[in-house]
Amino acid sequence: MLAGLETSLSDQLDKLFMPVRRWGRELQISAYAGSSNEGVESANNANVPSYNTDTEEGAPDKKVVISLKGITKVFGPKPNAAIELMERGLTKEQIMEKTGSVVGLKNVNMEIYEGEIFVIIGLSGAGKSTLERCINRLVEPTRGEIVVNDIDIRALEEEGLRNFRRRHIGMVFQNFGLLPHRNVLDNVAFGLEVQGMPRERRYAKARDAKELVGLKGYEMAMPSTLSGGMKQRVGLARALATDPAILLMDEAFSALDPLIRNNMQEELIDIHEQLRKTIVFVTHDLDEALKLGDRIAIMKDGQVVQIGTPEDILSNPANDYVVNFLNGIDRSKVMTCESLMKRPELIIPLRTGPHTALKMMDDADQDIGFVADRDKRFVGLVKAGDLLKAIKGKYPLKAAVKTTVRAVQPDTKAEELIAILVETDYPIPVLNEQDALVGIIHPGSVMNKVRPDNGEIAQGAEA
Numbered sequence: 098m099l100a101g102l103e104t105s106l107s108d109q110l111d112k113l114f115m116p117v118r119r120w121g122r123e124l125q126i127s128a129y130a131g132s133s134n135e136g137v138e139s140a141n142n143a144n145v146p147s148y149n150t151d152t153e154e155g156a157p158d159k160k161v162v163i164s165l166k167g168i169t170k171v172f173g174p175k176p177n178a179a180i181e182l183m184e185r186g187l188t189k190e191q192i193m194e195k196t197g198s199v200v201g202l203k204n205v206n207m208e209i210y211e212g213e214i215f216v217i218i219g220l221s222g223a224g225k226s227t228l229e230r231c232i233n234r235l236v237e238p239t240r241g242e243i244v245v246n247d248i249d250i251r252a253l254e255e256e257g258l259r260n261f262r263r264r265h266i267g268m269v270f271q272n273f274g275l276l277p278h279r280n281v282l283d284n285v286a287f288g289l290e291v292q293g294m295p296r297e298r299r300y301a302k303a304r305d306a307k308e309l310v311g312l313k314g315y316e317m318a319m320p321s322t323l324s325g326g327m328k329q330r331v332g333l334a335r336a337l338a339t340d341p342a343i344l345l346m347d348e349a350f351s352a353l354d355p356l357i358r359n360n361m362q363e364e365l366i367d368i369h370e371q372l373r374k375t376i377v378f379v380t381h382d383l384d385e386a387l388k389l390g391d392r393i394a395i396m397k398d399g400q401v402v403q404i405g406t407p408e409d410i411l412s413n414p415a416n417d418y419v420v421n422f423l424n425g426i427d428r429s430k431v432m433t434c435e436s437l438m439k440r441p442e443l444i445i446p447l448r449t450g451p452h453t454a455l456k457m458m459d460d461a462d463q464d465i466g467f468v469a470d471r472d473k474r475f476v477g478l479v480k481a482g483d484l485l486k487a488i489k490g491k492y493p494l495k496a497a498v499k500t501t502v503r504a505v506q507p508d509t510k511a512e513e514l515i516a517i518l519v520e521t522d523y524p525i526p527v528l529n530e531q532d533a534l535v536g537i538i539h540p541g542s543v544m545n546k547v548r549p550d551n552g553e554i555a556q557g558a559e560a
């Protein structure tokens with residue numbers, strides 16, 4: 098098994114070599130000015146920087162902007178009878194047979210945070226569109242509570258609902274929904290026109306939105322002359338023009354060619370970084386979900402099966418359905434070093450004498466030590482054997498430290514890490530932006546975690 102693993106790893110070296118060059122940080126510290134080896138700091142004083150593995154619930158800075166509680170939707174003639182049967186545990190098909198009604202959503206609860214891209218994914222008919230449309234009551238839930246930006250949406254009357262939609266929500270659909278007889282600028286300005294904004298102002302805003310999505314020079318073009326990607330840019334610009342806090346996107350990129358789709362995903366990420374809008378993005382494409390989603394909700398038969406960050410879902414799939422759903426995806430493209438690293442147990446200050454350093458490593462049962470300077474910046478690695486030589490030759494610790502070391506960041510993807518591991522023979526330091534050591538990755542621990550649960554090696558690691 099291990100031999101197989103090694104072969105597959107080296108096989109991909111060639112492929113992965115480029116990313117290493119780009120992302121793996123080569124640390125080269127050629128000279129240490131002014132540090133001496135007399136002062137010895139104890140291991141306990143070596144301040145280990147804290148790192149944050151908390152990616153989910155409980156983080157205090159996350160404001161809930163969309164809250165859905167107990168949302169149930171029944172399409173058809175006998176909603177109450179259908180709900181009763183649903184509560185008795187009958188299947189969707191049985192309920193359909195007995196009542197002629199379709200259960201679209203079944204007691205869905207979720208909270209969406211301000212500024213995140215929240216992806217809803219599931220197979221066709223899972224209830225993704227129905228759920229998304231409940232947020233602005235384009236679909237009227239049969240039961241449940243919806244609060245958006247502290248507004249109780251279900252309590253709104255017609256006029257209030259209309260205002261809410263205009264002010265708070267932008268929508269982007271798969272089929273673009275452009276007005277065929279209006280040019281690009283008028284399409285983009287449409288939402289503002291509906292809001293009653295004077296012509297000059299709405300054109301100014303529409304121009305801003307248009308530039309944001311890369312439609313410069315297309316103002317006067319008619320929709321029929323545009324490619325799919327361009328049409329969807331118009332759709333996106335139109336949704337952004339009214340500056341809504343929330344964007345609802347339903348399979349917005351699904352009709353596009355793979356290459357264009359990829360571009361649009363990248364651009365959406367860029368736009369999101371600039372504007373930090375809350376985006377609820379419906380897709381049936383797992384790669385798209387993993388690429389875009391800060392968090393993902395997986396739906397099945399009108400219910401939410403699991404909600405979490407891509408890493409949460411990959412490392413802790415809620416049940417077999419999720420495991421199967423995720424099967425075949427390449428975890429190494431999603432998992433990051435943060436979830437693969439161990440907290441450093443021992444950091445040796447550069448000023449430590451080689452004797453003491455060796456004792457510290459021995460006490461910690463380590464053959465390799467991680468050395469940091471006074472400012473806690475990572476300096477390099479030291480091996481026990483080199484310390485022995487330093488003791489014998491009466492050199493300071495710094496002479497024994499290997500400073501040309503490949504390092505990664507907490508958000509480096511496992512894919513890049515693996516490429517580094519195949520050409521190194523030491524644990525990989527994980528450094529934060531200040532170059533402080535926040536974690537250590539032991540090569541042996543990686544493949545187990547990057548492998549999917551069915552025991553096969555992740556697709557990308559084998560290919």
Ligand SMILES: Nc1ncnc2c1ncn2[C@@H]1O[C@H](COP(=O)(O)OP(=O)(O)OP(=O)(O)O)[C@@H](O)[C@H]1O
Nearest residue numbers: 172199200201220221222223224225226227228381
């Ligand atoms: N207007 C409607 N009338 C009757 N049933 C509906 C209606 N809209 C949706 N449904 C049903 O509700 C369920 C959820 O549909 P929904 O369109 O939300 O699924 P979806 O996950 O968006 O699927 P897709 O990926 O195909 O778009 C399906 O069984 C669907 O047939």
Ligand SMILES: [Mg+2]
Nearest residue numbers: 225226227347
């Ligand atoms: Mg749909």
